[in-house]
Amino acid sequence: AQSVTQPDIHITVSEGASLELRCNYSYGATPYLFWYVQSPGQGLQLLLKYFSGDTLVQGIKGFEAEFKRSQSSFNLRKPSVHWSDAAEYFCAVGPHSNDYKLSFGAGTTVTVRA
Amino acid sequence: GAGVSQSPSNKVTEKGKDVELRCDPISGHTALYWYRQRLGQGLEFLIYFQGNSAPDKSGLPSDRFSAERTGESVSTLTIQRTQQEDSAVYLCASSLGATDTQYFGPGTRLTVL
Numbered sequence: 001a002q003s004v005t006q007p008d009i010h011i012t013v014s015e016g017a018s019l020e021l022r023c024n025y026s027y028g029a030t031p032y033l034f035w036y037v038q039s040p041g042q043g044l045q046l047l048l049k050y051f052s053g054d055t056l057v058q059g060i061k062g063f064e065a066e067f068k069r070s071q072s073s074f075n076l077r078k079p080s081v082h083w084s085d086a087a088e089y090f091c092a093v094g095p096h097s098n099d100y101k102l103s104f105g106a107g108t109t110v111t112v113r114a
Numbered sequence: 115g116a117g118v119s120q121s122p123s124n125k126v127t128e129k130g131k132d133v134e135l136r137c138d139p140i141s142g143h144t145a146l147y148w149y150r151q152r153l154g155q156g157l158e159f160l161i162y163f164q165g166n167s168a169p170d171k172s173g174l175p176s177d178r179f180s181a182e183r184t185g186e187s188v189s190t191l192t193i194q195r196t197q198q199e200d201s202a203v204y205l206c207a208s209s210l211g212a213t214d215t216q217y218f219g220p221g222t223r224l225t226v227l
Contacts, residue, residue: 004156032213043118043205044157044218090156100170100212101147104156 002027002093006105013081014113021076021108023091033074034092034102035065044090050074061085086112116140118219120206126225127196135191135222139208146189147216148181151203160204163189164212196226 003026013019025031032051036044048059055067065076074091088109092102119138127133139146144165149157159173163183174180178196183189193200203223207216 034215036218041220043220044207046215046217049215092157095213095216100145100162100164101159101173102149102157102207102216103159104149106154106156 002031002099002103004091004093004103004105006089006091006108008108009106010109010111012111012113015083016080019076019078019081019085019110021089021091021110023074023076023105024072025074025091025093026072027093030069031093032095033065033067035059035063035074035076036090036092037061037087038090038107039087047076047089081110081112083112083114086110118206118208118217120204120219120222122222123220124223124225126227128227129198130195132192132194133196133224135193135204135224137189137191137206137208137219139187139189139206140217142186143208143210143217144186145209145212145214145216146183147207147209148189148191149205149207150175151205151221153202157205160191193224196224198226200224201226 005024034049035047048057050057050067088107090107091105094102121136146163148160161181162170178194181191203221205221207218209216
């Protein structure tokens with residue numbers, strides 16, 4: 001069964017500092033991997049996705065993520081955080097083959113301090 | 115519309131009442147999903163529709179939960195005899211096909227008193 005672990009429940013970062021959110025997955029084959037962001041009271045917005053090919057994926061809002069098969073990880077990074085990046089971030093794996101649902105991590109809440 | 119829409123945005127109900135939640139997917143998307151997000155948790159898969167195929171109901175937590183979809187359009191999620199543990203945000207997503215990127219609606223926040 002596929003599963004996702006986001007080890008950090010809450011991260012606080014200063015505006016302008018770099019950000020890295022960790023994601024580890026368990027999956028039987030090459031996964032499809034996603035990062036979504038959820039701002040307060042909003043639905044989930046897709047930041048980026050990895051299906052195959054280049055393991056460094058660029059997304060919207062200046063985010064990038066790197067797929068590392070050897071570490072079963074798909075960490076999200078941003079070089080310089082803006083106050084508007086304060087939100088909850090979810091890593092997800094799937095869908096694939098006959099398993100169409102996304103499996104989500106529990107999320108990481110990012111607080112940005114001035 | 116441009117994105118997935120859901121209604122109502124908020125629903126407060128009394129324990130034991132039935133509720134219906136609605137989802138309008140992106141036009142042309144054949145796949146539709148319902149997820150539940152409890153406070154402080156990630157999303158749990160509930161049910162999946164793909165075209166005219168039988169839905170995948172494997173995530174429905176009890177027989178009080180059911181969902182319907184008319185063709186490739188609107189879906190309704192019904193919760194009968196609501197319980198306090200049903201309080202959550204219910205999110206709908208749609209995708210072009212079964213393995214394509216899922217786009218989410220804003221959700222319905224359900225509070226059962």
